[in-house]
Amino acid sequence: MAEPQETKVQGPASYFPSMEKKYGKPIGEWQQLVRERRAAEPDAKHMALVSWLKSEHGMGHGHANALVAHVLAED
Structure with a gap:
């Protein structure tokens, strides 16, 4: 029997x-x-939230973009 494979997290x-x-x-x-x-x-759009994370919290663009995309998709 094959061993179960770990599910690799993908996306944001x-x-x-x-x-x-x-x-x-x-x-x-x-x-x-x-x-x-x-x-x-x-009314804040995706990129406004990304810009806020970058300017107020020093987050890099890729990380901010991934976080916002994930939150918006969940909500």
């Missing part, structure tokens, strides 16, 4: 382990920050 979530290491917060906290920002500014 594949960035999460490196984001936690680089920025020092669990991914759940970052997701909550994005959700709070969306609640405060319901």
Whole structure:
């Protein structure tokens, strides 16, 4: 019988382990920050949220983009 293969995380979530290491917060906290920002500014578009993460939290573009894409897809 073949051994079960690990499911490799793909898409935006594949960035999460490196984001936690680089920025020092669990991914759940970052997701909550994005959700709070969306609640405060319901008309904020994807790129506005990415720009906010970059300018206010020093996040790189790829990480910010992945986080916002994941949160928007979940919500």
